[in-house]
Amino acid sequence: MNLILLGPPGAGKGTQAKRLEKRLGVKQLSTGDMLRRTISSASDIAHEIKAVIDAGNLVSDNIIMQMISERIDDPDCSKGFILDGFPRNIAQANALEYMLSQKSLRIDHVIEFCVDKEQMVKRILKRATEENRSDDNDDTIRKRMSIYHEQTSSIVPYYQGRFLLNVIDAMKPMDDVTSQIEKILAV
C-alpha cells in the first residue's frame, strides 16, 4: 500500500506514519528526515540544503525527486511506502505521478491532516526545544506555514480530482487520529 500524508508542519504526520509502518510493514519516507540526514553527512550539497531549510524555504524539486525515486527502489519499500512531507507543490505531485507510472506503481490513498493554524505553531515550538531543530524558530515556522498554504495546499484539489483524497481531523487525540486513518485504509 502506497500512501501520502498531507498536512502542515506539526500536524502529527510523522507520528502516524510510524504507527502505520509498524501496523502495515510499509516504509515511512520523510523528505525532511532524509534532508536532515544529508545535512549531517559531509556531502557537497549539505551546506546548500541547510541554508534553504533554515530559511524555511523549499529545497529544489530536482533534489527531492531524485532522493525519493532512489529510495522507493530500495527493498524495504517493497511492501509499500508512506510519503511524509512530499509532495509539497504541484510540480512535485506531477513528477511523482510520472515517476510512479514509470515504476508501475501508484498511490492508493492521500490523507489530509486538518489542523488549527495557531495550535500548530505552538506544537512546533514545543518540538523545537525537544528535538533541537534549527529550522523550528518562530519566523521560520511562520514562513513554512505560509509556504504550506500558498503551495502545498494546492495539491489538495489535485488529489481530490483523482479521487484519492481523504480528510481527517488531526486536532483529535493521537489514538483517535490513528483510528480515523485505519478506517480509511480499512485495516
Ligand code: AMP
Ligand atoms: P519537514 O520535516 O517535512 O517539516 O521538512 C523540513 C524542511 O525540509 C522543509 O521546511 C523544507 O525546507 C525541506 N523539505 C522537506 N520536504 C520537502 C519537499 N518535499 N520539497 C522541498 N523541500 C522539502
